[in-house]
Amino acid sequence: MYICKNCAMLFDEPKRITERHGFDYGPYEEWYCCPFCGGDYEETMPCCECGEYITGRYVQLANDEVYCEDCFTIHDIRD
Numbered sequence: 396m397y398i399c400k401n402c403a404m405l406f407d408e409p410k411r412i413t414e415r416h417g418f419d420y421g422p423y424e425e426w427y428c429c430p431f432c433g434g435d436y437e438e439t440m441p442c443c444e445c446g447e448y449i450t451g452r453y454v455q456l457a458n459d460e461v462y463c464e465d466c467f468t469i470h471d472i473r474d
Contacts, residue, residue, distance in 0.1 A: 401434030442466055
């Protein structure tokens, strides 16, 4: 799953753009972007606690559960 850094839309696959610059032969210039606005994107996943999609730091446990930094707090044994 991906999230756009500009419009915050979620999508499964980025859009592939091929710029040929008027030529019939390659190499062509290619890049990927958000299919909604054409902006930059990053991979994301839902937090196992709140369900919001994670765009920053996160914690992944040994059982593959992921938690956003707002839902996971590290405690000291002395607390």
